[in-house]
Amino acid sequence: MVEEPESCSISLPQKRYYRQRAHSNPIADHCFDYPAHPDEVNWQELYPNKTAEQQVEFADIGCGYGGFLVTLGEMFTERLAIGLEIRVKVSDYVIDRIKALRILHPGKYNNIACLRTNAMKYLPNYFYKAQLDKMFFLYPDPHFKRAKHKWRIINQALLSEYAYVLRKGGLVYTMTDVDDLHTWIVQHMDQHALYERLTKEEENADPVTPKLYQSSEEGAKVVRNKGAHFLAIFRRI
Numbered sequence: 001m002v003e004e005p006e007s008c009s010i011s012l013p014q015k016r017y018y019r020q021r022a023h024s025n026p027i028a029d030h031c032f033d034y035p036a037h038p039d040e041v042n043w044q045e046l047y048p049n050k051t052a053e054q055q056v057e058f059a060d061i062g063c064g065y066g067g068f069l070v071t072l073g074e075m076f077t078e079r080l081a082i083g084l085e086i087r088v089k090v091s092d093y094v095i096d097r098i099k100a101l102r103i104l105h106p107g108k109y110n111n112i113a114c115l116r117t118n119a120m121k122y123l124p125n126y127f128y129k130a131q132l133d134k135m136f137f138l139y140p141d142p143h144f145k146r147a148k149h150k151w152r153i154i155n156q157a158l159l160s161e162y163a164y165v166l167r168k169g170g171l172v173y174t175m176t177d178v179d180d181l182h183t184w185i186v187q188h189m190d191q192h193a194l195y196e197r198l199t200k201e202e203e204n205a206d207p208v209t210p211k212l213y214q215s216s217e218e219g220a221k222v223v224r225n226k227g228a229h230f231l232a233i234f235r236r237i
Contacts (some may be wrong), residue, residue, distance in 0.1 A: 003164040010103045013096040034122045039099055046113035047080055054074040056080045057133040059165075061119045061153065062140055066094035070101065071215040073112035075207070079133075080169060083114040091116035093135055120153060124145045126199075130167040134208075137174045139218035142181040154185045156192060162225055166236040171198075174232045175212050182230035203233050 035041050044050055049218040063069050063083030072081040085091040101109040115128070126144070143151045153175070162172060172195065174185050189195045204207050213229055215222040222229060 010100055012100045012104075013093055016092060018207055032122065035125050038124075038126055038128050038131075042131065046082075046115075047110060049110045050080065051233075052216055054080055055131055056082045057131070058082070058136070059119075059127070059132055059134070060136045060138070061083060062086070063094060063114060063139065064139075065090060066097050067110050068136065068138055068163070068211070068216040068218070069114065070097075070109070071096065075110050075211070077111060079111065081112050083112070084115065084117055084119045085114060086118050088116055098142075099218070120158060122137045124166055127165040129164055130170075132165050133167060133170045134169070135162060135166060135172050136212075137172070137185075138212060139176055139222075140174075140181070142176065144180075144225050151186075152184065154188055156188060157190045159188060159195070161168050163192070163236055166187050170236040171206075171237070172234045173198060173208065173212060174234070175219070176230050177227045179228070179230060182232065189234050191233070194237055196237050198233040198235060203231065204237060209233075219225075 006185070043056065045053075057079050058072055058081035060069050060072065060081065060083045063085050066083055069081060069083040083091075083094055085094060091114055098109055098112055098114065115126075137153055138209065140153045141151070143149060166172070173190075174182075174187070176182050185198070190197065198206075209231070212219065214223045219229070
């Protein structure tokens with residue numbers, strides 16, 4: 001948790017207190033409290049300055065330690081973004097990080113929040129049809145073994161769910177440092193009737209694209225290690 005000394009000063013949480021295994025089985029029956037319908041989600045509790053008209057429009061799926069989520073909050077100050085993370089300690093870190101940022105920077109970061117949930121199972125429980133404008137899948141678990149490919153966050157069945165919560169023209173951003181996973185993602189999304197891949201020119205013109213490379217902690221690690229990045233952005237049609 002964020003430590004508050006007697007002076008009432010505040011500091012950002014430290015990752016070493018929130019360490020957890022890098023991998024989680026998304027098929028397992030974790031203990032989650034989740035709404036039966038999007039009407040039951042108390043967004044006001046997560047976004048203290050939310051107006052009645054505002055809806056969450058951006059979803060960072062598997063947000064990790066929240067680096068890219070924070071960047072989204074800084075780039076799009078008038079729009080709401082949510083990070084979804086399945087690992088309990090990691091989601092705790094992001095929640096505490098946002099709390100600390102709000103205290104350290106009054107009036108800022110009220111447009112981002114984090115929920116611990118399993119996006120592979122419960123996404124339609126949180127979002128209405130065509131609610132989202134952007135979805136991000138940055139450095140997802142590659143699940144290298146063939147027997148575990150069914151655990152990958154991109155597959156035909158899940159792409160239909162993503163299309164349900166995405167509005168027409170909405171974008172799906174994918175990035176990985178694993179060539180085989182990139183090939184898998186592109187193949188499955190190309191085969192789906194409701195997505196078309198952006199051209200390189202369209203990708204480069206998107207102001208979000210440069211932030212995808214190292215705003216997240218995983219992306220920054222790839223940059224430090226001089227690894228490769230594989231980017232693909234798709235439009236909901």
